[in-house]
Amino acid sequence: MLSTSAGDLPMSRISYKSAYTFYKQITQMVTDPAWTTGSMEYALCSKREFYYRDIIECIQYLLVQCAFVPHMVWEPVKCNIPIGSTLIPVLLASDQTHLTNYSGNKKLWPRYMSIGNIKSTVRNKPTMNAWIPIALLPVPPKWLHKIPNYSTKTQELDAL
DSSP states (O other): OOOOOGGGSGGGGOSOSSHHHHHHHHHTSOOOOOOEEEEEOOSSSOOEEEEEOOHHHHHHHHHTOTTTGGGBOOOOOOSSOOTTOOOOOEEEEEOOEEOOSSSSOOEEEEEEEEETTBOHHHHTOGGGOOSEEEEEEEOOOSOSSOOTTOOHHHHHHHHO
8 A cells, every 4th residue: 555645645746835926937938939031132133131139138048047057157258247146158060051942942040149158068959959040041042044244154153
């Protein structure tokens, strides 16, 4: 026969006393930084949209994530920064992503960001989501079609 004490009951391990306190805790959690839309024009194609996030908001987002707090490194660094300041190394990465094969051969260059205060063993685990996208930039085509009196070499240079 099993005997249970009050400490063994499943309800005693719940950290929230009511749905209201649970909801209150969730609303205080940090949300993902918002995306903003921009546009640019290339010499050989129409206006292209791109998406980006405010990098300061992204740094703040990573700093307050509960999953990273025990893995943060705050060791003093010998450099000329004012006393009481904190150095937060910002790491950037990019990788071309091929989106489609059959509908225009679309490509995208996402830009990712992380901070150097997160230990590399944690930051480099894909499941930890320590790298967040900060920009999604479309890759323009090298040229759309042959344009009269416009050499291929000039077209390629203008497309860069």
